[in-house]
Amino acid sequence: xxxxxxxLGIATAxxxxxxxxxxxSFAAWRWVILxxxxxxxxxxxxxxxxxxxxxxxxxxxxxxxxGSSLWLxxxxxxxxxxxxxxxxxxxxxxxxxxxxxxxxxLEGITILPIVIPPVVLIVGVLQVMPLALRSSVWLLAIExxxxxxxxxxxxxDAGLRxxxxxxxTEASGSLGAGWLTTLWRVILxxxxxxxxxxxxxIVALVLGEFTMASLDLQQTFPVWIVLFxxxxxxxxxxxxxxxxxxxxxxxxxxxxVSTRQSRRGGGGEVTLFSVAPRETIGN
Amino acid sequence: MxxxxxxxxxxTANTAPAATAVASAGSASEGNDGPRPGTSVSLRGLTRxxxxxxxxxEMSLDIxxxxxxxxxxxxxxxxxxxxRIVAGFEFADSGQVLVDGKDVSGVPANKRDMGxxxxxxxxxxxxxxxxxxxxxxxxxxxxxxGRRQHAAELLDMVGLAPQARQFPHQxxxxxxxxxxLARALAIQPRVLLLDEPLxxxxxxxxxxxxxxxxxxxQRLGTTTLFVTHDQEEALSMSDRVGVMRSGKLEQVxxxxxxxxxxxxxxxxxxxxxxNRLPGELSGDGRAVTVVxxxxxxxxxxxxxxxxxxxxxxxxxxxxxSEAGDGIVTVRTFLGAVTxxxxxxxxDTEVVVDVATTAAAGMTPGTAVQVGLPQSPVLVAAREx
Numbered sequence: 023x024x025x026x027x028x029x030l031g032i033a034t035a036x037x038x039x040x041x042x043x044x045x046x047s048f049a050a051w052r053w054v055i056l057x058x059x060x061x062x063x064x065x066x067x068x069x070x071x072x073x074x075x076x077x078x079x080x081x082x083x084x085x086x087x088x089g090s091s092l093w094l095x096x097x098x099x100x101x102x103x104x105x106x107x108x109x110x111x112x113x114x115x116x117x118x119x120x121x122x123x124x125x126x127x128l129e130g131i132t133i134l135p136i137v138i139p140p141v142v143l144i145v146g147v148l149q150v151m152p153l154a155l156r157s158s159v160w161l162l163a164i165e166x167x168x169x170x171x172x173x174x175x176x177x178x179d180a181g182l183r184x185x186x187x188x189x190x191t192e193a194s195g196s197l198g199a200g201w202l203t204t205l206w207r208v209i210l211x212x213x214x215x216x217x218x219x220x221x222x223x224i225v226a227l228v229l230g231e232f233t234m235a236s237l238d239l240q241q242t243f244p245v246w247i248v249l250f251x252x253x254x255x256x257x258x259x260x261x262x263x264x265x266x267x268x269x270x271x272x273x274x275x276x277x278x279v280s281t282r283q284s285r286r287g288g289g290g291e292v293t294l295f296s297v298a299p300r301e302t303i304g305n
Numbered sequence: 306m307x308x309x310x311x312x313x314x315x316x317t318a319n320t321a322p323a324a325t326a327v328a329s330a331g332s333a334s335e336g337n338d339g340p341r342p343g344t345s346v347s348l349r350g351l352t353r354x355x356x357x358x359x360x361x362x363e364m365s366l367d368i369x370x371x372x373x374x375x376x377x378x379x380x381x382x383x384x385x386x387x388x389r390i391v392a393g394f395e396f397a398d399s400g401q402v403l404v405d406g407k408d409v410s411g412v413p414a415n416k417r418d419m420g421x422x423x424x425x426x427x428x429x430x431x432x433x434x435x436x437x438x439x440x441x442x443x444x445x446x447x448x449x450x451g452r453r454q455h456a457a458e459l460l461d462m463v464g465l466a467p468q469a470r471q472f473p474h475q476x477x478x479x480x481x482x483x484x485x486l487a488r489a490l491a492i493q494p495r496v497l498l499l500d501e502p503l504x505x506x507x508x509x510x511x512x513x514x515x516x517x518x519x520x521x522x523q524r525l526g527t528t529t530l531f532v533t534h535d536q537e538e539a540l541s542m543s544d545r546v547g548v549m550r551s552g553k554l555e556q557v558x559x560x561x562x563x564x565x566x567x568x569x570x571x572x573x574x575x576x577x578x579x580n581r582l583p584g585e586l587s588g589d590g591r592a593v594t595v596v597x598x599x600x601x602x603x604x605x606x607x608x609x610x611x612x613x614x615x616x617x618x619x620x621x622x623x624x625x626s627e628a629g630d631g632i633v634t635v636r637t638f639l640g641a642v643t644x645x646x647x648x649x650x651x652d653t654e655v656v657v658d659v660a661t662t663a664a665a666g667m668t669p670g671t672a673v674q675v676g677l678p679q680s681p682v683l684v685a686a687r688e689x
Contacts, residue, residue, distance in 0.1 A: 185430065186425055186426075186427070189423050189425050189426075189427045190427060190429060192392075192394055192414070192421070192423070192427075193421065193423060193427040193428075193429070193485075193488075194429070194440070195393075195394070195413075195414040195415045196392060196414055196415070196417075196419060196420065196421040196489070196498075197415075197420075197440050197441035197444055197488070197489075197492060198415050198416075198418075198441055198444035198445060198492065199415055199440075199444050200415055203444065207429075207440075208429050208431075211429075211431035212429070212430050212431050214431075
């Protein structure tokens with residue numbers, strides 16, 4: 023019961039009469055908005071499902087290109103994740119610790135990949151890349167690192183804001199830990215929610231990216247769906263619904279599991295963009 | 306300077322804390338306080354500038370082995386900078402920090418063997434209280450069983466054995482700071498550094514923890530540097546207090562001396578309550594006339610010019626007198642004593658502490674005569 027009350031915080035707060043009335047009308051509006059949003063998102067899905075027909079789902083897995091393109095996308099997501107983490111974790115931690123005045127600048131820089139259209143980005147990249155890399159699949163991973171950087175940075179930045187990195191680092195140092203030990207044993211475990219948010223965003227982005235992959239002439243999963251659409255539209259639609267459901271299930275799983283883990287350690291709720299502030303007890 | 310063989314040893318963490326109480330052979334030659342284990346710390350001419358402001362200005366301080374010295378001062382006086390330089394988190398532009406006579410200026414923080422308790426809660430949120438305390442031991446390569454046992458002993462020492470498995474967010478602020486203290490002491494540090502460890506706590510917890518820190522510090526004999534802006538904390542916990550202002554130490558003295566014989570007007574007014582009374586210096590500057598009484602001047606103030614005499618509320622006398630030149634404006638009951646605010650002619654306000662029994666007849670509006678006993682007073686240049 024205690025846990026239930028805690029989770030429902032707002033709803034069980036002692037209501038004063040006017041507040042209750044306001045809350046009830048809020049609740050009504052909430053349902054209306056939820057309904058509109060639901061229709062907006064679910065209607066196309068329902069239509070797609072109807073168009074594909076249930077029998078198309080059986081054919082998806084045996085269709086040539088399905089397995090290889092999905093595997094390529096998964097590999098790209100993994101490599102992108104690795105490069106992004108290796109680059110962004112030390113950078114973000116260092117900025118927080120030593121150069122907090124540069125945080126604004128970095129925020130500005132990380133916005134650029136969102137502002138610049140992917141088409142422009144990829145044409146630029148292809149101009150400057152050495153030939154050896156231009157024909158490689160992994161060029162795409164490097165491009166995705168740029169693409170996911172804003173999201174990774176924001177997630178990590180929010181995670182770092184939720185903890186007192188400076189004091190924790192100094193405490194760890196005074197106890198004899200070097201910087202690598204501090205990063206591994208003190209900062210990263212407390213950044214878990216931020217790391218998971220970043221992971222979720224990177225995976226979702228890479229699995230769904232089309233423009234860059236198609237201009238790079240790589241048959242990733244989204245590219246394959248579009249190409250196959252011309253051969254068999256029904257199977258193609260079934261594949262995209264399948265991809266949507268799988269991605270959604272994976273993301274929900276990560277969110278739920280990490281939130282549960284984070285709660286155990288006193289952390290906040292894991293969301294896609296930020297970390298809810300840590301609950302604090304007074305004296 | 307006596308040195309301690311034990312304290313210099315890097316691998317002392319495998320024994321119970323009581324073992325640190327073993328005195329070194331060298332301390333036998335020390336003064337009348339008996340043997341004192343621990344490490345000496347010297348700050349020599351530390352200077353640190355942030356842009357145009359000098360956070361530290363040629364600051365020097367010697368801390369004896371086993372001593373607790375507080376740095377007291379208003380915010381921005383440089384006390385925290387001094388502590389952080391000793392800890393190795395910041396570096397001085399010039400000057401040295403000597404630990405047992407050795408310059409540690411080039412030694413990184415994680416090699417200095419100094420335990421630190423921070424102002425803000427600094428426990429690792431992902432670790433239980435026990436693992437927090439054991440962290441430093443782990444960094445020193447102590448095995449799981451050994452460090453857990455030692456960490457449990459330290460938690461017991463700060464009275465938190467039942468909370469060993471709890472995580473920081475499940476502990477109150479006071480408990481967190483006690484775990485932080487146990488964590489800092491677990492590595493048997495050569496020096497304990499306390500950076501306003503009590504300022505985030507509420508008054509009652511602060512008082513308890515204050516006593517606990519002092520008791521433990523004395524028991525273990527750990528040389529301690531303690532930074533605070535709270536004069537009561539500094540006076541009640543320390544062997545000596547250094548009062549800082551604008552990057553310099555104004556006075557380093559025992560709490561008693563600091564209160565009764567402040568060296569400068571700043572110290573006098575920063576520590577405790579102080580009245581400023583217009584005074585008239587004699588020709589040779591050795592005597593001052595205040596509220597009609599001429600008393601000797603204590604060294605440390607200006608010898609000529611317009612001055613104020615600095616007198617503590619308990620050092621003034623007050624008695625009802627129709628012919629007196631003062632009127633009681635406020636009467637505040639403080640228990641055994643009552644504090645009276647008296648407006649003197651010339652619009653000077655003074656506060657006088659009198660025994661509550663004597664204050665009965667002096668309600669606001671009563672005409673009184675304020676007097677000054679014959680003892681030396683400190684004078685300061687008059688503030689217009």
